[in-house]
Amino acid sequence: MKYYKAFGVNLNNLLVKHSKDVMTVASVGKIEPKQVYRVLNGEHGASLGTIISLAKGLDIEPAELFSFNFDMEKE
Template sequence: MAKEERLKAYKKAFGENLKKIRAEKLKTLSKVDSTTKFDSSNYHKYEIGTGNPTLETIVSIATGLGIHPKELLDFDFDLKKIDIHK
């Protein structure tokens, strides 16, 4: 798997986890926007796996969702398959 494909797969898994957490918190995109100061198009990019959030963004999203940032990165993914340095 090429580096770009592995990173794309990881971002997709992150986005699926983000969307799941938002749904569990019963928050709409507009509600998350108002607490994180992101517009819905940027936030939506993270959920569909096309955005590449910074650490600052991850902390801001977590704060808006009322969770610890580590929860956003707590999803199953085989890191052996995503060695981004290859």
């Protein structure tokens, strides 16, 4: 669960960095805004399809969504 939260924090940082909002990312990525909010809040892990949609909506490469530090030893 901590990884999901860290992923959500990174997604939020990317939204800010790229001056995007949830509604825009959801619309461009063709997913429901509720799905984006669930990922942002760390409620569940994102499927590959969701990751691709988020990347499209942010206009980034999918790998950038995973570009954050996470201590696997503490998990």
